[in-house]
Amino acid sequence: MTTISQAAPQDSAIPKVRVDMLPLLLVPVLALLMLPLVGSFPTWVTLTVAGLAMGMMVFMMASGLTLIFGLMDVLNFGHGAFVSVGAFTATLVLLPMKSWVEADSVWMNLSVVGLAILLAMLVTGILGWAFERIIIRPVYGLHLKQILITMGGMIVAEQLIHVIWGAEQIPLQLPTTFRGAFIIGDAALEKYRLIAVGVGLTVFVTMFLVLNRTKVGLLIRAGVENGEMVEALGYRIRRLFVGVFMAGSALAGLGGVMWGLYKETLTAAIGGEITVLVFIVIIIGGLGSVGGCFIGAMLVALVANYAGFLAPKVALVSDILLMVTVLLWRPQGLYPVAKR
Amino acid sequence: MSEPLLQLEGVHTHIGQYHILHGVDLLVPKGGITVLLGRNGAGKTTTLRTIMGLWHASRGTVRFAGEDITQSSTPDIACAGLAYVPESMGIFSDLTVRENLYLAARSVKKVGEMDEARLEWIFGFFGALKKFWNQPAGTLSGGQKQMVAIARAIVEPRRLLLIDEPTKGLAPAIIQGMIAAFRELKQTETILLVEQNFSFVCALGDSVAVMDGGRIVHSGAMAALADDRDLQHKLLGLSLDAHQ
Numbered sequence: 001m002t003t004i005s006q007a008a009p010q011d012s013a014i015p016k017v018r019v020d021m022l023p024l025l026l027v028p029v030l031a032l033l034m035l036p037l038v039g040s041f042p043t044w045v046t047l048t049v050a051g052l053a054m055g056m057m058v059f060m061m062a063s064g065l066t067l068i069f070g071l072m073d074v075l076n077f078g079h080g081a082f083v084s085v086g087a088f089t090a091t092l093v094l095l096p097m098k099s100w101v102e103a104d105s106v107w108m109n110l111s112v113v114g115l116a117i118l119l120a121m122l123v124t125g126i127l128g129w130a131f132e133r134i135i136i137r138p139v140y141g142l143h144l145k146q147i148l149i150t151m152g153g154m155i156v157a158e159q160l161i162h163v164i165w166g167a168e169q170i171p172l173q174l175p176t177t178f179r180g181a182f183i184i185g186d187a188a189l190e191k192y193r194l195i196a197v198g199v200g201l202t203v204f205v206t207m208f209l210v211l212n213r214t215k216v217g218l219l220i221r222a223g224v225e226n227g228e229m230v231e232a233l234g235y236r237i238r239r240l241f242v243g244v245f246m247a248g249s250a251l252a253g254l255g256g257v258m259w260g261l262y263k264e265t266l267t268a269a270i271g272g273e274i275t276v277l278v279f280i281v282i283i284i285g286g287l288g289s290v291g292g293c294f295i296g297a298m299l300v301a302l303v304a305n306y307a308g309f310l311a312p313k314v315a316l317v318s319d320i321l322l323m324v325t326v327l328l329w330r331p332q333g334l335y336p337v338a339k340r
Numbered sequence: 341m342s343e344p345l346l347q348l349e350g351v352h353t354h355i356g357q358y359h360i361l362h363g364v365d366l367l368v369p370k371g372g373i374t375v376l377l378g379r380n381g382a383g384k385t386t387t388l389r390t391i392m393g394l395w396h397a398s399r400g401t402v403r404f405a406g407e408d409i410t411q412s413s414t415p416d417i418a419c420a421g422l423a424y425v426p427e428s429m430g431i432f433s434d435l436t437v438r439e440n441l442y443l444a445a446r447s448v449k450k451v452g453e454m455d456e457a458r459l460e461w462i463f464g465f466f467g468a469l470k471k472f473w474n475q476p477a478g479t480l481s482g483g484q485k486q487m488v489a490i491a492r493a494i495v496e497p498r499r500l501l502l503i504d505e506p507t508k509g510l511a512p513a514i515i516q517g518m519i520a521a522f523r524e525l526k527q528t529e530t531i532l533l534v535e536q537n538f539s540f541v542c543a544l545g546d547s548v549a550v551m552d553g554g555r556i557v558h559s560g561a562m563a564a565l566a567d568d569r570d571l572q573h574k575l576l577g578l579s580l581d582a583h584q
């Protein structure tokens with residue numbers, strides 16, 4: 001049998017796999033550069049852990065949105081609604097089970113928060129399904145209409161939250177064993193921030209494994225690059241769309257619970273307020289890239305924390321400055337996703 | 341001519357406000373290679389995309405193995421046994437060669453469960469794929485990407501392969517290898533091949549249809565067209581000498 005490789009010896013060199021390491025180095029390099037500027041090692045550790053924790057929570061909220069944009073080409077400006085709904089849904093568990101929240105038992109605290117997270121993800125996942133069918137489906141491919149209708153969806157969701165939970169702020173108590181800090185040397189590491197880092201890393205590793213080790217994950221990655229070809233291979237990309245939208249919404253719900261517990265006060269606008277930050281993160285990361293989104297979230301949060309400490313006025317615009325700097329370097333974000 | 345595997349009758353296709361196909365009548369017999377020739381803009385790619393359901397016919401019928409697939413969805417058409425290799429190749433550049441083929445193997449649940457014998461058969465045509473098995477497809481050369489695209493179409497048995505300009509942009513040495521691979525492939529597969537490289541299809545085609553202005557203006561045996569220079573000049577506006 002004649003093979004093309006025999007007929008074309010010039011094709012035989014094995015191309016090297018280029019791993020783009022530069023964006024991966026940004027987070028540790030930034031952290032190390034800030035150490036002499038911050039001056040105090042314990043303060044630097046506290047700022048860095050706080051930045052990483054905030055970054056992980058932002059990643060949870062942003063990762064679903066970047067996949068939704070990458071796969072479905074949908075600009076969902078209503079993503080923040082799922083953050084708000086997730087946070088408020090958690091109150092349905094955390095407020096009635098206040099005794100579990102206040103109990104000085106790790107297991108009771110974990111159980112009640114775990115239950116709140118499960119319920120929030122379930123509700124936001126189902127809402128995501130309805131949102132995709134009713135609001136998104138009629139505007140596929142129409143970006144301007146997507147922006148208008150999804151922003152409208154978010155306003156409606158916020159008003160519905162007012163109707164259901166009232167217009168007043170709702171205090172959300174952090175479980176007893178999640179309070180306080182570990183003191184290591186002179187550095188104080190807040191327990192809840194460490195928990196947020198753990199949850200965020202778990203979400204990232206799970207997403208990484210699903211996207212790289214499962215057929216569904218590979219189909220999502222392939223669909224981000226060329227959805228038409230995925231259909232030509234015999235797969236129904238609309239089902240993937242719905243699945244990704246539900247998963248993205250559920251992740252936003254998870255982020256909402258974590259963010260709500262972090263802020264300890266809920267308002268209906270909690271999701272809308274963070275939407276701009278979430279969009280900055282996914283633009284920095286490269287639209288559609290989960291890895292880029294992860295690095296982008298860490299960078300945004302760390303820069304905000306360091307700037308807040310070193311130059312509080314700069315912190316007001318640090319996100320925008322970071323985004324401009326990254327886009328001047330890589331106009332399509334840190335890890336641009338290949339498109340057909 | 342044997343019973344047609346694919347039959348297009350009076351197919352019209354509109355893309356937005358543009359009327360691209362103006363009543364295409366095409367028969368693809370079972371077995372061998374049917375070549376679809378024509379100048380740029382004649383409607384060849386649109387015909388393949390209409391068959392695959394990527395653009396739906398506004399009039400006319402597309403029948404595959406006797407079934408009307410005119411308004412079927414692309415996944416349904418693919419599951420009926422058609423495989424499509426687009427002009428752009430459509431490979432997933434972030435995925436490895438292995439993952440590209442794994443996605444094309446619909447019946448396989450885990451990557452390790454791909455049919456080894458079938459893969460060895462494919463490596464027989466495209467030896468380079470074995471070497472680059474775990475490389476991201478985006479890092480391969482144009483010729484190697486084309487191998488991935490065709491291998492993806494044959495990784496599981498399919499009833500009809502629609503292949504759009506496989507030699508586009510490839511070096512002559514690779515085209516020669518491609519001719520040898522297609523010559524062996526056509527022993528077992530039915531292929532509808534869109535090409536502009538006349539000498540390539542002369543070496544491979546069994547039957548031919550020529551398109552112009554969104555219609556089939558000639559159909560018959562490839563050998564007859566290859567032997568008739570006046571007809572080539574009339575239909576394609578080319579001199580075969582320039583391609584040899």
